Each structure stands twice: as C-alpha cells, then as structure tokens.
Amino acid sequence: MLNYRSTFHFLVIACALHSSLFCTAQTTAVPMSKRQITETMAKVRNGKTSTIRTDAAEHLAELTRGIDPNKVDDATLTELEYLLDTSEDSVRYWVAATLGNLGPRAKVAVPKLLKLLAEVDCARGSLTSAPAIRSALERIGVTPPPPPNCDAKKEQK
Numbered sequence: 366m367l368n369y370r371s372t373f374h375f376l377v378i379a380c381a382l383h384s385s386l387f388c389t390a391q392t393t394a395v396p397m398s399k400r401q402i403t404e405t406m407a408k409v410r411n412g413k414t415s416t417i418r419t420d421a422a423e424h425l426a427e428l429t430r431g432i433d434p435n436k437v438d439d440a441t442l443t444e445l446e447y448l449l450d451t452s453e454d455s456v457r458y459w460v461a462a463t464l465g466n467l468g469p470r471a472k473v474a475v476p477k478l479l480k481l482l483a484e485v486d487c488a489r490g491s492l493t494s495a496p497a498i499r500s501a502l503e504r505i506g507v508t509p510p511p512p513p514n515c516d517a518k519k520e521q522k
Contacts, residue, residue, distance in 0.1 A: 370395070402428055411449050422459030423447070427438060432491045434470035437501060445476040449481060457481060458494040465501030475507050487515035 408421035425445075429437075446468075448460045460505060461478060464471040482498045495512075502509040 380494040396426065398432065398436075399441075402437075406441075406444055406448065409451075409460070410507050415455070418451070418453060419455040419459065422463070423494040424454045426459045426466060427456075429466040432466065435475065436469040437467055437470060439473075442471060442473055445471070446477055449474065449477050451453055454485060454490070454494045458492070458497045461494055461501040465497070465504040468504050469506045471501070472507075475502065475505060476504075478502055479510075480496075481505075482509060486513050 393464055397463070403426065405421050405425045409418050409425060412418035445460060446466055449457055451457060451460075461481075464474050465480070478498050478501055480494060485493050485495045485498070488495070499509045
C-alpha cells in the first residue's frame with residue numbers, strides 16, 4: 366500500500382521524467398522545422414482537396430509563428446511566394462499570414478501581395494485573404510494602400 370512518502374517520491378520521479386521528455390522534445394523540434402515546413406509546403410501545393418490544402422497552409426502559418434526569420438533560406442521564401450499563385454483564396458489567406466510571420470525577411474513577396482490585394486479587396490465572402498494580406502504587408506514593413514470603396518466600383522459598372 367502506498368503511503369504519503371512513497372506517493373510523494375512517485376510524483377517527484379514522474380515530474381522529473383516529464384521534464385526530461387519535454388526538454389528533449391523541445392530540442393529535437395528545432396532542427397525538424399525546416400523539414401516540417403518543406404513537407405507542409407508540399408501539402409499546400411499537392412493536397413487532393415481544397416480543405417487539405419487550406420489546412421496545410423494554416424499549419425504552415427502555425428509552424429512559422431515565432432520562428433527566427435533569419436533561419437528561413439531564400440529558396441523557402443521563393444517557394445512561399447509561389448504558393449500565393451493558387452486560385453484558392455483560403456490558401457492565400459494562410460500563406461499571407463505565414464509571410465507576415467517572417468516580417469521584413471519576406472520583403473521579396475511584397476509585389477505579389479500588393480497585386481493580390483488589389484484583386485481580392487472587393488471580393489465577396491465571409492472571409493477573404495485581404496485582411497491577412499494587409500497584416501502581412503504591415504508586418505513586413507510596408508504600408509498597404511487604403512481599402513477601396515467597393516460599393517462605388519459596383520455602381521460604375
């Protein structure tokens with residue numbers, strides 16, 4: 366039968382073991398980030414459904430949140446920029462968020478982000494990529510243009 370002392374020792378050992386595992390997981394996760402980002406970008410490109418591609422793009426934004434942008438190489442930045450070429454606005458939303466997570470390091474994507482913003486600013490829908498693109502531009506260090514008056518554009522047509 367366990368008494369107070371043996372229960373206490375059990376808890377101390379369990380906590381030490383947990384801390385040891387937690388620290389090991391933290392140190393091994395850093396080198397895997399490049400591989401995880403590469404694999405996730407492949408899912409964004411090649412996922413069989415829009416949902417799979419969107420979920421992968423969202424995961425990409427999660428992976429890059431808090432990452433040191435200087436550890437992202439130029440090839441990866443170029444690949445991220447190419448992911449904006451999709452016609453799926455939900456994917457572009459999360460790719461823009463990913464680029465915003467990289468701040469000024471993602472400056473290479475600014476021309477494409479500005480072009481996309483002009484295309485999606487007046488898009489209809491409950492969620493478009495426009496807010497994520499605007500946020501990404503700001504985080505990169507570029508002031509986005511003011512939102513257009515979309516109602517005035519419709520009246521002109």
